Amino acid sequence: MIRVDGRTLRCADVVTAARTEGPLDIDVSIAALRAAEHAWKLAGELSTRRRVYGRTTGVGANKDDTVESSKEHGLRLLRSHAGGSGDAMPPGQVRAMMLIRLNQLLAGRSGISPELIGALAEAVRTGALPLVHRLGAIGTGDLAPLAETALALTGERPWRHGHVPPVPVHAGDALAFMSSNAATLAEATLAAMRLDTLTRASHAVAALTYVALDGNPEAYATPVHEARPHAGQVACAAEMRRLLGMHQTPKPGRRIQDPFGLRAFPQVQGPALDAIHYLRDVLAVEINASTENPMISTVHGDAYHHAHFHTAYVSTALDQARATVHQVAELSVARLGDLVEPEFTGLRPFLAAGPPGSSGVMILEYVAHDALTELRQAALPATLGTAVVSRGIEDHASFSTQAARAATAACQAYQQVLGCELVAAVRALRMREADLLDLPVRDAFEAASAVLDGSVDDRPLTDDIAAAVGVLDRLARI
Template sequence: MAVIRVDGRTLRCADVVVAAETEGPLGIEIPATALRAAEQSWRLARELSTQRVVYGRTTGVGANKEDRVTAEDSAEHGLRLLRSHAGGSGDKMPAGQVKAMMLIRLNQLLAGGSGISPTLIGALAEALRHGAVPVVHRLGAIGTGDLAPLAETALALAGEQPWLTGGMPPVKVHDGDALAFMSSNAATLAEATLAALRLDVLTRASHAVAALSYLALDGNPEAYAGPVHEARPHPGQVACAAEMRRLLGVESAPKPGKRLQDPFGLRAFPQVQGPALDAIHYLRDVLAIEINSSTENPMISAAYGDAYHHAHFHTAYVSAALDQARATVHQVAELSAARLGDLVEPEFTGLRPFLAAGPPGSSGVMILEYVAHDALTELRQAALPVTVGTAVVSRGIEDHASFSTQAARAATAVCRAYATLLACELVAAVRALRLREADLAGLPAQDAYAQACAVLDPALEDRPLTADIAAGVELLDSLSRI
């Protein structure tokens, strides 16, 4: 069983993926120091609630912030908050994403700024340890707190909402627990993290796919030469060019290519891939901060002995980073479609149109362009920015939204579409290399070719390519590690 250390400070994006991909119980290790810090925050929150106004504990929420809640009514007030906010709708969130959300929320609570009761923290940890996953709906957030998904989770722990898998004995929701539990973007961060690491895999795999296309097209290695990229050393661009040189075995003086200048799909690959690599790196940095931050409003600071009302629920960093990542990946995806167009063109390959191998009029891989451009169109729609819009809710008191939730969903859609597009290019590149009986001996890219040949049907007659595309998608994880 995977064991993840949860201390409010050191959770990794990779740990979130492990949680999502682990079926059943999850090993959770919580240091005693983190539990003590959380308990100290809880005791301070209870004390402060008797001395001053504390939003969501002694008041209503949103536009009801001026409504005072009596001490006698505080427990029921918390349950009313959870019940009223557990209005999620739409499809059920996948179990893996819910587990990722639960892990992130547990880690944030252990950062010690929520003032939540140790009872609810312990219940959330035990749910993860037992593989219990609540029913959480997809719709109900706009990037200013995942109120509906987290309210549904809290009510499941309290015994008032159903479980998707497993179950746990109900626990008491203490005074002040409701807003403290809901005040987070853990569901959005879960989806964003899963998408970010998937995009990282896909962009790394795209180097191997592009290298196979380069070999099938007899590309010109000058475009990847070290001196070229030293002249304009953006980190991602330099890294992409170096990776292409490694895969193609052109670290030393390369032989000339077939053409003086290749089409942009090959020649401009580092310049277009570079921004995507940099954007995904930045996105991961943003998420690493978010999943290890105490973002609850109000923040109960044991270090300063006070409560602070703030706007950490606003996730502008996340939405902006996701917008940038999706936009840059879209540009790289366009190059993949362009290389696919080159691979079916006899002028570039010296082979028959559409890499056909049957009688005259055979269509070969013609359909791949249609599938690829269908996927590219979906990707293009998902790449549109969410940060150009806003929302005014709660009687005007909450007058801006980041829509990071929608940006994360769009990133998930980008992952699906880009994987399909890369698979189409891979199928065509491997077919071209097979038709040419290419000898890739001594090149690191040979490993990619061998793995692809092992799973792609070698038959060259006209036939459905659905299974080949699916196999190509499955292969991308392995290609990212070559």
């Protein structure tokens, strides 16, 4: 059961919601509902005695236009902003978006009506999915997808799956519902958690390659990393020591110094671990944050106009995570190059086993470099651009939405890179009949061996790569 109270939603809960097709077991806090209702009543009262953006005024450059606070004004806002375009948003992202938005509303500072909160909670609980389009945000509020969601709850727009009884839009509900980056946070959270899984799996993949190449253990030694104790680097080195059974002084490797793919792994993996940890911390704050502008404060009995819709924390954290993961992927491709080189393995070129001229796993390098190029494009910073919209009033954008989409693309590319390395590492270990008996990484070898074809004949490796990608989640838990 997922607790939804506006304070304690976890990134893991968002992943659970995205993966759950159908009803979702949620526990909606009664106290949070009461607090949200209190804020709704206060917002209505404030609208009778002061100007409140989006309730008694227009929005954007229309902020100085006085309007009547009514459900008609709210419906006009929702209809005009429900202009999303492009492909339909993936169902998992929609489910995650709805859970995040429900949790944010239960923080009790939006001033939204209890009926709309209740309808959204019912949609989340029953697994009903509105038809939401992918395009329509630049990191300053997911206006289009959230407007489409709100209109589905009112019965004006279609449902992609299931439905809930329509509810009316009350005065002030429109902007209160749209004033969030829930769709962007959903995609960012799913990508962050996937990157976390892939970086954990990459320890096992690198460890298998280390054994196949008879790596030098000095690069992971405790004294080395105590001398420059960055948190992620120290954690990576410790994990490699664990997987490789380095409890005491291990025997020397074949070389005095390994190539960077092995030797510099902690120094390159470390920044990625730190960046993903920071990204998860940022998202943990955001999915429990009150971002509605204006914010209705029952504690102070007033409304506050602000800029919590701006997501610079999210966009910059995503940019950093993608950039550091790209560097780690470069090392994976470098290790793959070492695995096909007889000088490092003592085996035939490309781990071939057929007649002279056999290609073995030669194609893996091409696939891995292709995927790495896609990852490189996805790693380009989204935060270097900006936008000036709404007649110059909104003169900056974070582009966190685009940064989150790039993170999704980075995940897809990185797992292909790791899959290629894993296929080659397992083949090399099989051909060498390496002794993994007393090493914890043996579990990773056995998990991968169970799904990878044992044939070393020249043949298509498409299914092998797919199987390797499919086992990464298990390797992350070893």
